[in-house]
Amino acid sequence: MIQYLYLGRIDYGEALRLQDELVELRRAGNIGNVLLLLEHPPVLTLGRNADRSNVLASDALLASRGVTLHAINRGGDVTYHGPGQLVGYPIFDLRSLQNDAGGRLGPVDFVRRMEEALIRLCGVYGVRAGRIAGLTGVWCGLSGQGGTGPERKIGAIGIHVSRGITSHGFAFNVTTDLRDFQLINPCGITDKPVTSLEREMEDASGLPSLEAIAHQAARQFGQVFSEQILAAESLGALRDQAAAGRPGMAGEEPPLSIPREVERFVDECDRPARA
Secondary structure (H helix, E strand, O other), X not given: OEEEEEEEEOOHHHHHHHHHHHHHHHHOOOOOEEEEEEEOOOEEEEXXXXXXXXXXXXXXXXXXXXXXXXXXOOOOOEEXXXXXXXXXXXXXXXXXXXXXXXXXXXXXXXXHHHXXXXXXXXXXXXXXXXXXXXXXXXEEXXXXXXXXXXXXXXXEEEEEEEOOEEEEEXXXXXXXXXXXXXXXXXXXXXXXXXXXXXXXXXOHHHOOOHHHHHHHHHHHXXXXXXXXXXXXXXXXXXXXXXXXXXXXXXXXXXXXXXOHHHHOOEEEOOOOOXX
């Protein structure tokens, strides 16, 4: 089972603290897999593989526009979060999930399933989306789907894994002000623009609220991960569950074999040494 919680707009620093708390509770087996869904005030995040030169704006300009900057431990380069963007932080124990062959789910399978959930989310609203070989994330305008290009990124993914427990996750542009992406080279990519669900829909007049889209995203996660999806009542309810000592699912450490094209988007603690 996956429990999910929509938190609305919260400060990025608060979200980091909350992820740390839930990661420890998940590691102890006191809660099950949890998907946090929310949005942030304007913020830039620098992954552990980030090149600072991909932040194009000066510190003074960022301050004048109220954009904060955080260096964090996820994989990937620089990412923008802001109003109108659905952000998802899955706090999952990979050892509790199975891949398509019935084995343990690894970090690469996890990233691919997140992509699939967002691709399906786009489809709910009549927008075609897919993957680009060698790039992590979700894209519109793909020639193989009848698009005329250029390929446009609608969803970014970057995760952190520590002893099998995931944190960080995805950013999906819904009604995001795409001009804010001019502050950066998104994920270090300079030749492909970003887009949003609002821009890609033929008629965006019926676009539901971000909260409604968050609930739909949770349903897609449940389908892709083949898990029952259940809305948590509140953060307090999750903490009460942990205090009651209800066991989560745990197991042995999954194998870690990360292809080159995915590796920079996955930061893996306790990664075994490579030959």
